[in-house]
Amino acid sequence: MNKYLAIDIGGSFVKYSQVDHAGNLAGSHKVKTPNNLADLTVIIEDLIADMGSDIKGVAISCPGRVDEATGIVYKGGALPFLHEFCFKQFVASISHVPCVVMNDGKAAALSELWLGNLKGIENGAAILLGTGVCGGIILNGEIIHGRHFQAGELSFMPDRIGRPGQEAYFGHSASAVGFVRQAASLLGLADLDDGLTVFDVICKQSNQEVCLLFEAYCQKIVHIILDLQAILDLDRVVIGGGISAQPIVIDTISKQYHLIRNRSQIMADSLEPIEIMACQFGNEANLLGAIYRLLIEMDR
The missing domain is CATH 3.30.420.40 (ATPase, nucleotide binding domain)
Structure with a gap:
């Protein structure tokens, strides 16, 4: 069964979970959000590595103005160190799976549109x-x-x-x-x-x-x-x-x-x-919304 990695980068915690094509989460986990980009990228790299060959795609939700076409974040909201960082390019440098990035508020709305x-x-x-x-x-x-x-x-x-x-x-x-x-x-x-x-x-x-x-x-x-x-x-x-x-x-x-x-x-x-x-979904909303965006992109 295809498994996807969903990551929600918040001001306090980075939440993550494996998700299947139907939106079922294999538990929801979190680590404290670091205060710099270098430590954040290490967390993401480790999460991708932990899934090994089972991973079929990565979906990321984060604060800030997000250009979903390029995967670049602008301003970064509560995490200004994300400004002008390209998540798609970073994921591509460590893995060959597709990646989508979207704003956290839009991800939550999308989860409600999909299943909520x-x-x-x-x-x-x-x-x-x-x-x-x-x-x-x-x-x-x-x-x-x-x-x-x-x-x-x-x-x-x-x-x-x-x-x-x-x-x-x-x-x-x-x-x-x-x-x-x-x-x-x-x-x-x-x-x-x-x-x-x-x-x-x-x-x-x-x-x-x-x-x-x-x-x-x-x-x-x-x-x-x-x-x-x-x-x-x-x-x-x-x-x-x-x-x-x-x-x-x-x-x-x-x-x-x-x-x-x-x-x-x-x-x-x-x-x-x-x-x-x-909203039907609480802390899982951003994870689900980001995964839904990934599935839409992969189906195109």
Whole structure:
């Protein structure tokens, strides 16, 4: 049976797995992401070598603006050392198997289109909530890249025009990490990244200030959804990222969506209600999406 190597390079960890043609992962493993390109290439080289002759292709997901045709990454997002690095050329130098590279947000959206909650959806989007807000846009059943490979970079959508610096953009104001840290600070937690305690408080409604902060955060996500809907006329939006594992996140975003939409008669009359769901895949989404892109390329 053909086996492929999927690698997801994130700001904190490099995740990897063997995957078959049907999208079945042979477990999911991770190592800490190094802070330099040399150590990263050693990790990738070792993973390819470990699979030996069984490997039939390599699929890589990473942050940054990715030219999928050439395999070159620009900027690199949280990993600036990836700027102008060509993964395809590197893999070709150590192996004769095909390689694809794609942006992490687009990979997550593609996994949902292939096997998840965007399957069968002609026009949809995945919104991924983490340190910033990234995502992928599906139009006419195809992932949209854009002329400069940055379609779906929702972090750069303006939130508060006229505010200085990064605070003017949803990448800051709709950051899930930022929200959790704000809430943890209000609760006096020693660990500002203790999301489990924050959401335990929210679910129990035991702190009104934190609950109001959470409601305001969900409204930010609704504004992103409404902007996308107004421009693209989407059928469904799926929400991913670590906090999407909390059912109250999707429930509250959906509730706030209908409240805000119905608050304006013009909006209620003009915009059809959109479906809002959680992404089906969590930490495996980028691995699966990258593999799907590889299979598409190999079938051509």
